[in-house]
Amino acid sequence: MNWLIDTNVLLRFADDSSPEHGTAATAVEHLLASGNTLYIGSQVLVEFWAVATRPESANGLGWSTTTAADVVRALRDQFPLLNDTPDVLDRWFELVERRQVAGKRVHDARLAALLLVHGVRQLLTFNTTDFSQDWGVDAVHPTRLAHTPTE
Numbered sequence: 001m002n003w004l005i006d007t008n009v010l011l012r013f014a015d016d017s018s019p020e021h022g023t024a025a026t027a028v029e030h031l032l033a034s035g036n037t038l039y040i041g042s043q044v045l046v047e048f049w050a051v052a053t054r055p056e057s058a059n060g061l062g063w064s065t066t067t068a069a070d071v072v073r074a075l076r077d078q079f080p081l082l083n084d085t086p087d088v089l090d091r092w093f094e095l096v097e098r099r100q101v102a103g104k105r106v107h108d109a110r111l112a113a114l115l116l117v118h119g120v121r122q123l124l125t126f127n128t129t130d131f132s133q134d135w136g137v138d139a140v141h142p143t144r145l146a147h148t149p150t151e
Contacts, residue, residue, distance in 0.1 A: 001037075001122060002036070002039065002118075002119070002120040002121075002122065003031060003036055003038050003039065003120065003122040003123065003124050004040070004041060004044070004082060004111065004114070004115055004122070004123050004124070005028070005038055005040055005044065005079065005124050006044065006123055006124060006126070006127065007043075007044045007047040007048050007051070008125060008126045009024050009027070009028070009124050009125060009126060009142055010024075010040065010044060010048055010075065011048060011051055011061070012024035012126070013025055013028055014048075014052075014071050014075065015061060020126070020142075023143055024126075024142050026142075027124060027142035027143075027144075027145040028124070028142075030145045031124070036122075038079050038124070039079060039080050039081065039082045039118075039120065040079045040080075040081055040082070041081065041084070041111065041114050042081065042083075042084055043084075043110060043111060043114070044111070045072055045075070045076075047107075048068075048072065049068055049072065052068040052071065053065055082114055082118050082120065084114065085117060088110070088113050088114050088117050091116055091117050092106075092109055092110045092112075092113035094113075095109045095112060095113055095135060099132065099134065099135070105130065108131055109135065111123070111131075111137075112131060112132075112135040112136070115136075116136055116137070121136065121137060121138050122137075122138050122140060123137050123138065123140065124140055124145075125139050125140070125141070126141060126142065127139075128140065128141050
């Protein structure tokens with residue numbers, strides 16, 4: 001099965017000091033050990049960079065741009081990238097217009113559009129409620145996988 005890793009999971013996966021690092025890492029390891037393919041997207045990497053390089057006092061990780069660049073390179077080596085295409089923008093616009101999505105949720109709708117265009121239905125995210133079920137995406141919290149034994 002194919003999955004997209006959301007920014008919030010990727011941040012915790014990459015940050016050993018995060019209290020949720022173990023949950024994120026275990027979920028990712030479980031999915032990989034079960035033969036799944038885990039993808040990242042350019043939007044996820046942009047959001048990752050923004051949080052990683054933002055000061056801790058502003059709810060960021062406080063990493064230098066050099067550290068962030070090293071981690072992004074490593075993540076790109078580890079996970080294939082779902083490419084943005086003109087179809088992603090078209091699908092996003094269809095979602096936000098038809099579902100009347102507004103404010104910050106438009107970013108979540110864009111991730112949903114990326115998934116739908118590429119035929120990926122599974123999203124690994126700590127923010128499952130951010131993704132409307134009528135968008136056609138199954139948002140799964142890492143704790144649902146972190147405690148599931150690998151077969």
